[in-house]
Amino acid sequence: MTRKLTRRDALKTAGLLAVGAATPAAAQVQSFAPGQMEAAIRKVLGEAEIGKGKVRLELPPLVENGNVVPMSVSVDSPMTKDNFVKAIHVFNEKNPQPNVISVQLGARAGKAEISTRIRLATTQKLTAIAEMSDGTCWSDTQEVVVTLAACLEDLP
Amino acid sequence: MNRALISLPKSVKRGQVIEIKTLISHVMESGFRHGTNGRDIPRDIITAFSCKYNGEEIFATQFFPAIAANPFLTFHTVATESGTLTFHWTGDNGFEVIEEAQIAVE
Numbered sequence: 001m002t003r004k005l006t007r008r009d010a011l012k013t014a015g016l017l018a019v020g021a022a023t024p025a026a027a028q029v030q031s032f033a034p035g036q037m038e039a040a041i042r043k044v045l046g047e048a049e050i051g052k053g054k055v056r057l058e059l060p061p062l063v064e065n066g067n068v069v070p071m072s073v074s075v076d077s078p079m080t081k082d083n084f085v086k087a088i089h090v091f092n093e094k095n096p097q098p099n100v101i102s103v104q105l106g107a108r109a110g111k112a113e114i115s116t117r118i119r120l121a122t123t124q125k126l127t128a129i130a131e132m133s134d135g136t137c138w139s140d141t142q143e144v145v146v147t148l149a150a151c152l153e154d155l156p
Numbered sequence: 157m158n159r160a161l162i163s164l165p166k167s168v169k170r171g172q173v174i175e176i177k178t179l180i181s182h183v184m185e186s187g188f189r190h191g192t193n194g195r196d197i198p199r200d201i202i203t204a205f206s207c208k209y210n211g212e213e214i215f216a217t218q219f220f221p222a223i224a225a226n227p228f229l230t231f232h233t234v235a236t237e238s239g240t241l242t243f244h245w246t247g248d249n250g251f252e253v254i255e256e257a258q259i260a261v262e
Contacts, residue, residue: 068224101218103215106214111173113231116228119221150224
């Protein structure tokens, strides 16, 4: 079937092409793999069993600016030579990359508590996991609502 | 030059747990953003930080792009003896900053 190419058809096609071209770039900004957090946790901790408790992950429940989110993690541990926190890992669910921070501690730390500032791309859950010197792992999960996402601002 | 700020108590009692605060100026470009021309902006972040107390490593971290610009970090240590704390940041494109701070333990 042959059809004369009208101006209307030409415009429609051009519109579709423009949408097609724009989609990958927009999708990239928001890209995260479903289940990436679980995969990242397993990559760092292997098959270790992760219990709930002992760890306290503190984040504001509502974040206005995802570019700077204060976060602190504290672990309930005596921090003696025989019983201390070996490492603390924090993971996110929906940033382009699932890792946030990994910290190595020892008995010299005296207190298993850290704080820093992080970026969040969207409303999501974060998990902090503490690796103890006896090999056990403990975790805490918090949900954060983000109104202005990181990584999306226009550049000059 | 990247400016680093370190805050810790000047003099402390032996065995006391002290809080150390560090702040360093750095853009922490995540590598996930695009410029106006649509091209990716390459990643430029601090990837690692460590703290040594008289040569012994007491604290180390790996940073990821999810850390905000101008990384701020607080951590703790037990004041065992007078001496020097060495702070060491390393990152992409050969980034390296070393800072020192003195501590007096009574």
